Amino acid sequence: MFGFRKKQKSTSETTAAPPESAPEQQESPAAAPPGPTPEQQESPLAAPPETLAEQPETLSSVEDNQPRETKKGLFARLRQGLSKTSSQLTDGMAGLVLGKKAIDDELLEELETRLLMADVGIEATETILRKLTQQVARKSLDDADALVQALKASMTEVLLPVEKPLNIDRRHKPMVILVLGINGSGKTTTIGKLTHRLKAQGLSVMLAAGDTFRAAAVEQLQTWGARNGVSVIAQGQGADSASVIFDGLQAAKARGMDVLIADTAGRLHTQDNLMEELKKVKRVLQRLDPDAPHETLLVVDAGTGQNALNQAREFHAAMGLTGMAVTKLDGTAKGGILFAIADQVGVPVRFIGIGERIEDLREFHAEDFVQALLDTPH
Numbered sequence: 358m359f360g361f362r363k364k365q366k367s368t369s370e371t372t373a374a375p376p377e378s379a380p381e382q383q384e385s386p387a388a389a390p391p392g393p394t395p396e397q398q399e400s401p402l403a404a405p406p407e408t409l410a411e412q413p414e415t416l417s418s419v420e421d422n423q424p425r426e427t428k429k430g431l432f433a434r435l436r437q438g439l440s441k442t443s444s445q446l447t448d449g450m451a452g453l454v455l456g457k458k459a460i461d462d463e464l465l466e467e468l469e470t471r472l473l474m475a476d477v478g479i480e481a482t483e484t485i486l487r488k489l490t491q492q493v494a495r496k497s498l499d500d501a502d503a504l505v506q507a508l509k510a511s512m513t514e515v516l517l518p519v520e521k522p523l524n525i526d527r528r529h530k531p532m533v534i535l536v537l538g539i540n541g542s543g544k545t546t547t548i549g550k551l552t553h554r555l556k557a558q559g560l561s562v563m564l565a566a567g568d569t570f571r572a573a574a575v576e577q578l579q580t581w582g583a584r585n586g587v588s589v590i591a592q593g594q595g596a597d598s599a600s601v602i603f604d605g606l607q608a609a610k611a612r613g614m615d616v617l618i619a620d621t622a623g624r625l626h627t628q629d630n631l632m633e634e635l636k637k638v639k640r641v642l643q644r645l646d647p648d649a650p651h652e653t654l655l656v657v658d659a660g661t662g663q664n665a666l667n668q669a670r671e672f673h674a675a676m677g678l679t680g681m682a683v684t685k686l687d688g689t690a691k692g693g694i695l696f697a698i699a700d701q702v703g704v705p706v707r708f709i710g711i712g713e714r715i716e717d718l719r720e721f722h723a724e725d726f727v728q729a730l731l732d733t734p735h
Contacts, residue, residue, distance in 0.1 A: 435719065436729040438711025442692030443730050445475045447505075460493055460504075468508070475690060476662040478697030485511050485696065509727050515696050516723035521705035523680060523720075525560065526651060531609040531617040533642060533649040535602075537635065537672055538656035540571060540623030543684035543710060547656045548618050549581030550718035551682075551708070556585055560615040565605025566591035567598040567638065570622040578620055598622060598634065599641040606645050619650070632675045639676070654680045654707065657698075660689035669702045682718070684710035692730065 436443070465486055472482040488511035493503075526532055534551075538544035545568065552562050564582050566589055568574035575591045582589035590605035602619045609617040621638065624631035642649040655672045657665040665683070672678055681704050686692045695706060706721040 434717075435711060435725060436732065438687040438717070439692055439726070439729045441688070441690040442475050442686070443732050445690040446471050446693075446730055447732050460490060464504075465490075472693060472696075475693030476697065477693035478663060478666065478701070481515060481693075481696040481700035484515055484700050488514055505731050509731050512696065512727045512730075513723050516699050516706075516726065519695075519699040519703060519706045520721060520723040521680075521707070523652065523707045525555075525616065527615065529646070529648070529651055531563065531606075531614040532651045533606060533609075533646065534616060534618045534652040534654055535621065535638065535642075535650035536618060536654050536656060537621055537676065537678075538623060539625055539668060542623070542656045542658045542661075544568075544623060544656040545574065545577050545581070545620055547682050547684060547708070547710065547718060548578065548620055549585065550710075550715050552581065552585045552587055552618060553715050554718060555616055556587065561613075562587045562616045562618060563605065563609045563612070563614045564589045565602045565617060565619040567602045567605075568620045568622045569594055569596045569598050569601060574620070574622070599638045602638055603641050603645070606642060606649065610645065632671075635676055652679050653677060654682060655704070656682045656684060657694075659683050659686045659692055659694055662689075662691040662694055663697070665694050666697045666701060669698050669704060673702055673704055678704045680705050680707040682706075682708040682710065683721075686710060687712050687717075695726070 468489070469482055469486060472485060473479070477485065485508075489507055492507040492510050536544055536548055548564065552564065555562050562585070564578055564587060566575045566578045568578070569592065572594065575594065579589045579591065588608070590601065590608050592601050592604075598621060602621075605617055605619060619638075621635060622631070624635075639650065639653075653676050655669060655678050657668050659665060661668075669678070669681065681698065683695055683698070683706060686709055695709075698704065698706070708718050709721050709726070711717050711719060
């Protein structure tokens with residue numbers, strides 16, 4: 358993508374202490390993990406970490422001190438990114454209520470069809486329509502705008518419980534973010550964009566290239582590391598993922614980094630053996646920090662529709678997710694999957710991806726999301 362590849366460096370260049378033990382030997386006696394070798398790679402070092410207050414702080418509170426687009430510009434970009442799903446929901450909305458004075462069965466059936474086609478899901482659709490009828494009970498339905506406002510209120514109510522920004526707890530040095538997802542979900546790209554976001558807020562970040570299975574995955578993460586000016590702890594393809602991430606945590610601790618973001622190999626939620634490998638990564642991390650990972654973030658592609666809901670369920674059952682990022686919303690009419698995830702899984706949605714720009718990983722806000730879907734700008 359950027360036309361260059363990081364040169365290999367010896368691990369002697371890292372300031373991290375040698376591994377305290379070979380964690381993978383205990384987990385899998387048949388295959389000793391690769392210890393620090395000349396094959397291990399690292400991108401150029403990030404700037405020394407700044408001295409920060411020892412207290413939790415949300416991304417949004419730090420971001421307030423950064424230059425940013427106007428609220429109008431942010432909303433316009435969000436609305437553009439959600440335009441396909443918005444069209445699925447709102448095209449012809451005025452015609453639905455022409456001549457009607459109340460919500461009737463015909464209108465509810467049409468709304469139900471639109472919500473289902475946007476992949477909101479059966480259960481979430483029933484929840485939204487139930488809330489909608491409660492909103493307008495015993496009240497006249499004067500026009501299309503009244504319907505949109507009532508629908509907006511009921512949809513927002515479904516999403517509000519999962520509107521929870523990522524909390525960077527500065528008492529952890531580093532805060533470990535373990536990123537999961539199937540191949541093609543946009544996982545590594547999300548890591549790159551999240552790194553950019555955190556760096557812009559004055560946080561020191563290190564990356565660990567734990568996706569040692571997919572060809573060029575390490576190089577892709579190193580490219581993002583170079584673009585963001587952060588270190589990437591990596592080994593060659595086929596190395597033990599838990600060992601790489603363990604090394605990353607050691608290095609991040611030694612350098613006093615604020616955040617370590619660990620990539621993992623993409624896997625289907627139905628592959629039990631690979632899901633067990635993720636549990637191993639978690640156990641290995643906890644040898645250095647009993648509370649790690651502090652954030653377990655699942656990345657899903659909105660375009661996969663109901664399959665994204667299944668992924669959320671299975672990964673949550675296996676790993677105890679603390680957050681999600683829903684990507685590629687700009688390329689699909691299935692953005693309604695967020696409602697299904699909120700209604701059925703309840704894992705906080707930290708971020709949404711609405712475009713290819715590095716700034717297009719956005720913090721999730723329920724009211725703005727619904728407003729953009731229903732195309733009713735502030």
